[in-house]
Amino acid sequence: MDxxxxxxxxxxxDKDTENRIFEAARKVFHxxxxxxxxxxxxxxxAGINKAMLHYYFRSKDKLFGxxxxxxxxxxxxxxxxxxxxxxxxxxxxxxxxxxYLELILQNSYIPAFILSEIHHNPERIKNxxxxxxxKAEQIFMDxxxxxxxxxxxRPIDPKQLIVNxxxxxxFPIVAKPILCTMLSFDEKGYRNFIxxxxxxxxxxxxxxxxxx
Amino acid sequence: MDxxxxxxxxxxxDKDTENRIFEAARKVFHxxxxxxxxxxxxxxxAGINKAMLHYYFRSKDKLFGxxxxxxxxxxxxxxxxxxxxxxxxxxxxxxxxxxYLELILQNSYIPAFILSEIHHNPERIKNxxxxxxxKAEQIFMDxxxxxxxxxxxRPIDPKQLIVNxxxxxxFPIVAKPILCTMLSFDEKGYRNFIxxxxxxxxxxxxxxxxxx
DNA sequence: GTCTATACCGGGATAGAC
DNA sequence: GTCTATCCCGGTATAGAC
Numbered sequence: 034m035d036x037x038x039x040x041x042x043x044x045x046x047d048k049d050t051e052n053r054i055f056e057a058a059r060k061v062f063h064x065x066x067x068x069x070x071x072x073x074x075x076x077x078x079a080g081i082n083k084a085m086l087h088y089y090f091r092s093k094d095k096l097f098g099x100x101x102x103x104x105x106x107x108x109x110x111x112x113x114x115x116x117x118x119x120x121x122x123x124x125x126x127x128x129x130x131x132x133y134l135e136l137i138l139q140n141s142y143i144p145a146f147i148l149s150e151i152h153h154n155p156e157r158i159k160n161x162x163x164x165x166x167x168k169a170e171q172i173f174m175d176x177x178x179x180x181x182x183x184x185x186x187r188p189i190d191p192k193q194l195i196v197n198x199x200x201x202x203x204f205p206i207v208a209k210p211i212l213c214t215m216l217s218f219d220e221k222g223y224r225n226f227i228x229x230x231x232x233x234x235x236x237x238x239x240x241x242x243x244x245x
Numbered sequence: 246m247d248x249x250x251x252x253x254x255x256x257x258x259d260k261d262t263e264n265r266i267f268e269a270a271r272k273v274f275h276x277x278x279x280x281x282x283x284x285x286x287x288x289x290x291a292g293i294n295k296a297m298l299h300y301y302f303r304s305k306d307k308l309f310g311x312x313x314x315x316x317x318x319x320x321x322x323x324x325x326x327x328x329x330x331x332x333x334x335x336x337x338x339x340x341x342x343x344x345y346l347e348l349i350l351q352n353s354y355i356p357a358f359i360l361s362e363i364h365h366n367p368e369r370i371k372n373x374x375x376x377x378x379x380k381a382e383q384i385f386m387d388x389x390x391x392x393x394x395x396x397x398x399r400p401i402d403p404k405q406l407i408v409n410x411x412x413x414x415x416f417p418i419v420a421k422p423i424l425c426t427m428l429s430f431d432e433k434g435y436r437n438f439i440x441x442x443x444x445x446x447x448x449x450x451x452x453x454x455x456x457x
Numbered sequence: 458g459t460c461t462a463t464a465c466c467g468g469g470a471t472a473g474a475c
Numbered sequence: 476g477t478c479t480a481t482c483c484c485g486g487t488a489t490a491g492a493c
Contacts, residue, residue: 047476068280069365072469082478087470089476148419149361153281155422162426170427187452192428192438193445196417203420204412207360210367214374215382216404226404233405240399241453259458284487294460299488 051089053079058086059100063142066149067097101150102161104143111136113169122180123243127235130202134231137206145207170195186242194242201234263301265291270298271312275354278361279309313362314373320355323348325381334392335455339447342414346443349418357419382407398454406454413446 057079061070072093076083090096115129115136137144151158177191205212205227213223269291273282284305288295302308327341327348349356363370389403417424417439425435 050476064365066278066280066361066365068278071467073467083469084471084479085477091470093469145360145364147423148357149278149364151422152357152361152419153276153278158422159426189449190441190445193442193449196424197413197446197449200412200416200420201409204416205408207364207419208412208415210363210370211359212408214371229402230405233402234409237401237405237409237453241449262458283485285485295487296461296489297459300458303488305487 050079050081050085054081054086054089054096055100058096059104062097062100063146066146067094067153070097098157101147101157105147105158105161108140108143108147109169116169116173122176122185123239125176126198126238130198130235130238131231133199133202134206134227134234137203138227141206141209144203148207184244187244189242194238198234198238201237202230205230262291262293262297266293266298266301266308267312270308271316274309274312275358278358279306279365282309310369313358313369316355317359317370317373320352320359321381328381328385334388334397335451337388338410338450342410342447342450343443345411345414346418346439346446349415350439353418353421356415360419396456399456401454406450410446410450413449414442417442 054075058070058075061075061078065071065074070093072083072086075096076086079085086093086096090099112133115132116125118125118128120128173195174191177186177189177194180186181188209223212218212226216226218226266287270282270287273287273290277283277286282305284295284298287308288298291297298305298308302311324345327344328337330337330340332340385407386403389398389401389406392398393400421435424430424438428438430438
């Protein structure tokens with residue numbers, strides 16, 4: 034029982050340390066990227082030393098991989114939830130845009146992080162997809178096809194429409210520094226701009242595809 | 246005169262070597278990023294040795310900076326050219342989308358490169374902007390305002406519209422690996438998808454803003 | 458201007474005591 | 476599980492011969 038207690042205590046400590054490392058690593062990787070991040074910085078951030086990093090995760094790449102995978106899955110899980118809402122297409126688009134924009138605004142480093150690292154190592158993504166098929170977009174595609182055949186929206190390639198909607202949401206978030214410089218936004222102006230986009234993007238899309 | 250000839254010869258060799266380094270570095274930085282790139286790899290790619298890199302450019306960061314600045318300026322120069330075309334707004338949008346999409350498709354690493362590095366060092370961008378004001382978007386904004394007041398298009402915040410158009414073009418390029426995985430594109434399917442977008446995006450935008 | 462050799466440093470990873 | 480000390484590799488940068 035002594036053993037039991039100890040092991041429980043240790044388990045708790047383990048989990049705790051592991052989580053601390055995980056969150057510290059996430060923070061550092063998000064801002065510095067895989068190559069830019071330093072194991073020392075992660076250790077400092079977590080309040081432990083470098084050796085522990087290798088004790089819990091075998092290598093820098095493994096640690097990064099775990100975080101990337103979790104972020105990626107979480108991101109698409111949320112996306113899937115929004116996309117699966119039980120609403121008629123046009124309302125669903127409004128619902129999706131508003132919530133998706135807020136989601137990525139609150140977690141703006143994640144899309145930037147994914148886009149940035151994808152480019153350096155495209156394989157990582159394929160593996161995650163292969164391992165756990167993510168087919169939320171199929172639902173959306175079906176909705177679109179139905180709406181077209183019902184004459185609610187004009188004919189349009191569902192893939193193009195989906196890419197349009199997602200691009201309209203993600204681009205202004207990942208390109209924030211450029212937008213702020215080019216359009217002379219301060220932090221408040223930018224926030225305001227995105228706030229207005231929640232309505233504007235839906236209006237823009239629906240205006241383009243709605244019949245009559 | 247001997248001197249002259251020699252110096253000319255040297256100048257030419259200099260320029261040549263400098264350019265070789267520049268192009269090699271560009272290639273490596275584009276694929277690996279600032280932190281991921283190795284000076285050795287750049288030297289190999291250029292067919293010279295590491296010491297020469299430091300002879301021509303003092304440090305890795307300086308070398309990177311030169312390339313980033315040139316890419317960035319070139320990219321916005323082209324954008325400015327397209328945006329300044331002397332056409333009525335709706336035709337200009339068609340013209341812009343078709344050519345901009347082709348431009349970034351041909352140089353797809355550049356937007357990805359810029360977005361990725363911006364995130365790690367936002368200051369670099371501000372400095373480039375400060376040094377050389379790039380105000381092409383102002384022309385576009387004026388066009389839009391005029392079209393609205395003439396009743397050609399519905400009222401819309403010009404900034405939102407510009408961000409919409411650019412986002413619709415850039416997103417599918419920088420997110421290529423994700424799109425290919427999610428939408429099951431091979432290289433040819435992807436190329437085809439973008440080709441169709443050249444017409445689709447313009448149609449999508451114009452449909453949304455045109456009056457009657 | 459170009460090369461070789463080398464100094465120097467920092468980072469990832471491991472060994473071993475506690 | 477946690478720490479300290481250390482190995483080792485590879486990268487940036489420089490010195491110096493040609």
